[in-house]
Amino acid sequence: KNEVEQSPQNLTAQEGEFITINCSYSVGISALHWLQQHPGGGIVSLFMLSSGKKKHGRLIATINIQEKHSSLHITASHPRDSAVYICAARGGGSNYKLTFGKGTLLTVNP
Amino acid sequence: EPEVTQTPSHQVTQMGQEVILRCVPISNHLYFYWYRQILGQKVEFLVSFYNNEISEKSEIFDDQFSVERPDGSNFTLKIRSTKLEDSAMYFCASSVQGLGSPLHFGNGTRLTVT
Secondary structure, eight states: OOOEEEEOSEEEEETTOOEEEEEEESSOEEEEEEEEEOTTOOEEEEEEESSEEEEETTEEEEEETTTTEEEEEESSOOGGGOEEEEEEEEETTOSSOEEEOOOEEEEEEO | OOOOEEEOSEEEEOTTOOEEEEEEOOTTOOEEEEEEEOTTSOEEEEEEEETTEEEEEOTTOOTTEEEEOOSSSOEEEEESSOOGGGOEEEEEEEESBTBTSOOEEOOOEEEEEO
């Protein structure tokens, strides 16, 4: 059974700061998803990655398969980045099931 | 941009009643999923659906739950006899090619069982 852990649980930053959110998982996976959940509850997919690094705008996601670890970075953070960021892993022999972390609540103050 | 749409946004029902949550996935997507999130807890996988059948389900998805794609566009989750602990946000998602492609989520249906 895959366990997905995120840190920190809560993160408060000032506008413009560089943000890092970490995700670790316990068993080998085939892909890892980073998701964003806004206060209204809706979930948006940010990245899906199985190796290396992906970048989209100010967001960067990296994964280290050997260390079973992924990070989500936000450069030049902005108050509109305030949300819950969730990592979710696919693996353990399953093609369809995602195991989710608890999420990191990010608050960016102006 | 195409969206996954879910209706209703909020459903209140009495314990023991049947509820049907509705989802319209993105039209060219082939894989469909239901997830739930109890307030303050992690998102949990319920079921995946492909080619008109369940491809995988979690231990949460017991005999009280069923899914259906009745008309080629809607994807429904039925809870036969609701319990208080079924109160949660239910998210539908779809993808083009299983979990090898990005997931697109609906905005969720908040189910409150009283």
